[in-house]
Amino acid sequence: MKTALSLSATMLLTTLTTLTSTSALATQCNLNSQYLKADYTITNTHKNKQSSQILTLWRNNKQVAHQSDVTTELWQHLANKQIRPIRYFNAQQRGIEYQPSEVRGVQNWSAKNQLVDNQLIEKMTLKKTQGTGCDEVKNYTYQEGENTYSLAFYSQTQLVKSFTVNNTKNQTMTLLSLNKVSYNKQQVTSQFAQWDRFQTTDYADIGDNENDPFLAKMINLGFIEHGATGFYNQQGEAIQGGHHH
Secondary structure: OHHHHHHHHHHHHHHHHHHHHHHHHHHOOOOOOOEEEEEEEEEEEEOOEEEEEEEEEEEEOOEEEEEOOOEEEEEEEOOOOOEEEEEEEOOOOEEEEOOHHHOOOOOOHHHHHHOEOHHHHHHOEEEEEEOOHHHOEEEEEEEEOOEEEEEEEEOOOOEEEEEEEEEOOOOEEEEEEEEEEEOOHHHHHHHHHHHHOOEEEEHHHHHHHOOOHHHHHHHHHOOOOOOOOOOEOOOOOEOOOOOOO
16 A cells, blocks of 8 residues: 555656646757857838848857848947947958947947847737747737837747837838848857958047048948947837948
């Protein structure tokens, strides 16, 4: 009798352990999302006109990069929580290094690391959650003024699956959609090492290098001043680092 009881207790314990581990699996994700390459398409629609561009998000532990056709914006998350940006020019293999104090606007790591600011996500309403583990997607919506925001977010890897800003009054829509993602750490570290080999100039020293044809051209094009604060800020505005005139 005693043996039967202990056997039943063991079976019950095993069942409970199995249930607990199955439940834990639902929220568990073993992917290392600190090292990744995520390819996105940004589609802008105004009335019947549409244009699109490719953006690649790179994560390399305490560094994040947004790579587009012409430039790559790279940010380093420093120990003192400040963010130090570097703007690389892909074709010319050149770069401008900035100090945190030389950047206009509020610097927010989440907007860089995941393309949408956590402060914006906190304002949104969670409508539903789909999938489990690494495939868990949280769907959010938010209405502010004329704009409607819709976000599908991989919560475990903190990656945007899709993000839409729709303005019915202006008949404009911006869609950020994830095409593919890879977690190849070697590929990531290799790419960051390649950028690190580019010739860079400190923003503070640009005035002393006016004879440099590359820098002169970039100054004329308005590419030098750095006002990038991430991608989508807490107001939901697209603030991708670009050139300022």
